[in-house]
Amino acid sequence: MDPHVFLKSAEVPGATLPHERALNDFTRAGGWAPFGLRIPNAALTNGAPGKPPLSPKRRTKLWELTAMLHCSIIGTCLMSGELRSLLRRCGAVPDNSSSDHELHKIAVSAAGQHDAIAKEMHKALEQRHRSAIARFSGAASAAELRRLWDEAAQGGDIPGAYWALLTHPLCDDDLARHAFGDIHMLSHLVGSANRVALQKLRRLENERAELEDKLLRQERRLREAVVSRDARIADLNSALLAKAERKAAEMAGNDAPLAALNHLVVDLRKQLDAEVRRRERSERKLQEISGLLLARTQQLSALKEENAVLGAESAAAESALAALSESAPGEQGESHSLGGTVVLYVGGRPRQAAQMKLFVERAGGELLHHDGGIEEHGDLLPGLVSRARVAMFPVDCISHGAALSLKRLCRQADKPLIPLRSSGLTTFVHALKQAL
Numbered sequence: 001m002d003p004h005v006f007l008k009s010a011e012v013p014g015a016t017l018p019h020e021r022a023l024n025d026f027t028r029a030g031g032w033a034p035f036g037l038r039i040p041n042a043a044l045t046n047g048a049p050g051k052p053p054l055s056p057k058r059r060t061k062l063w064e065l066t067a068m069l070h071c072s073i074i075g076t077c078l079m080s081g082e083l084r085s086l087l088r089r090c091g092a093v094p095d096n097s098s099s100d101h102e103l104h105k106i107a108v109s110a111a112g113q114h115d116a117i118a119k120e121m122h123k124a125l126e127q128r129h130r131s132a133i134a135r136f137s138g139a140a141s142a143a144e145l146r147r148l149w150d151e152a153a154q155g156g157d158i159p160g161a162y163w164a165l166l167t168h169p170l171c172d173d174d175l176a177r178h179a180f181g182d183i184h185m186l187s188h189l190v191g192s193a194n195r196v197a198l199q200k201l202r203r204l205e206n207e208r209a210e211l212e213d214k215l216l217r218q219e220r221r222l223r224e225a226v227v228s229r230d231a232r233i234a235d236l237n238s239a240l241l242a243k244a245e246r247k248a249a250e251m252a253g254n255d256a257p258l259a260a261l262n263h264l265v266v267d268l269r270k271q272l273d274a275e276v277r278r279r280e281r282s283e284r285k286l287q288e289i290s291g292l293l294l295a296r297t298q299q300l301s302a303l304k305e306e307n308a309v310l311g312a313e314s315a316a317a318e319s320a321l322a323a324l325s326e327s328a329p330g331e332q333g334e335s336h337s338l339g340g341t342v343v344l345y346v347g348g349r350p351r352q353a354a355q356m357k358l359f360v361e362r363a364g365g366e367l368l369h370h371d372g373g374i375e376e377h378g379d380l381l382p383g384l385v386s387r388a389r390v391a392m393f394p395v396d397c398i399s400h401g402a403a404l405s406l407k408r409l410c411r412q413a414d415k416p417l418i419p420l421r422s423s424g425l426t427t428f429v430h431a432l433k434q435a436l
Helices: 018-029 067-077 080-089 100-111 116-128 130-137 142-155 158-166 173-251 258-325 350-362 378-387 400-413 425-435
Strands: 342-346 366-370 390-394 417-420
Touching: 067 100, 067 116, 067 158, 067 173, 080 100, 080 116, 100 116, 116 130, 116 158, 130 142, 130 158, 142 158, 142 173, 142 350, 158 173, 173 258, 342 350, 342 378, 342 400, 350 366, 350 425, 366 378, 378 400, 390 400, 390 425, 400 417, 417 425
Parallel strands: 342 366, 342 390, 390 417
Antiparallel strands: none
């Protein structure tokens, strides 16, 4: 099949936006509904009779793509601040009172109109993603295009690669659906990371409650044991004293044999010694239990501190994800705008670093990543530190040498360095929110 012959997009009654129609088709058909990557040639001519269709040798314009792709392109490839400035310049919005979602709807609706707004958006996309377009322009087949896209997706370089792929002359419907699906699944990765953090928080809360109950039971048993021991000692002393008095009264006024009295004294002394030994064992046991109680109290305090840290990280992640979920992928949340801040992240795992990079870009910043010397050379660190405003590294996923080198470079450059408790996305989001 010729990759430039495309099916007409399916229309779903009652749909309001192109990406909603695509998702409805996906649900009804049990898979991807067939849709055309570009609009038919008759539409490309804008209805001008006798005008020849556009050549498939050149790259596709924004308004020539099917409306189903406009939502994901605007949301992924253009930053919120840039889109707001562009729409104000074109007169589409009068002031800054419009929300990011309203701006997104205006831009998606105008993307297929072939008017001044669409042309300005196309120009902005071309300028912003020049390097990705140049990289994809050398592809000679759809297979090579797919390889370039998969490499960019694995590395977290999503926005430029997505625009360069969809506008490439050799991009067909299957490849467009593949890239569209990757963009759709990216939001699920962020959600899954947050669910793991919440599950860990609930588990820690349950363990804390169990420890508190156990400590209360142990304290109650200790108090009962001490009270019982004191009462028993008092009873024995009273019994010994009463017995001695009775014996003394019985022996008063006669010359009873001294042997009987000595026998009584020896017997009482044995009982007293036995009670003294029992008391000493009880005191040693009480000391051991007190030490165990102190250790458990310290453990509970540490768990409470960890619980507070996890709670703050979870709240930061929920806030960031809520802001992202209210907008399309790639939009900048108002409460998490980084204003072009450059963040350096050293170490960690490549897949998590890609998610962090996409998150920072959505928030209006830039993430520089260095794997700590596994595949990338350590000589690259000085240049990355000089470009960054703040540097971070996970203490559980970085080599000792890379951590020492990063500390030295940040101290020399007078740049803030933030060690992260773990390499998880929620820890990164919380630290980023606190630092910036």
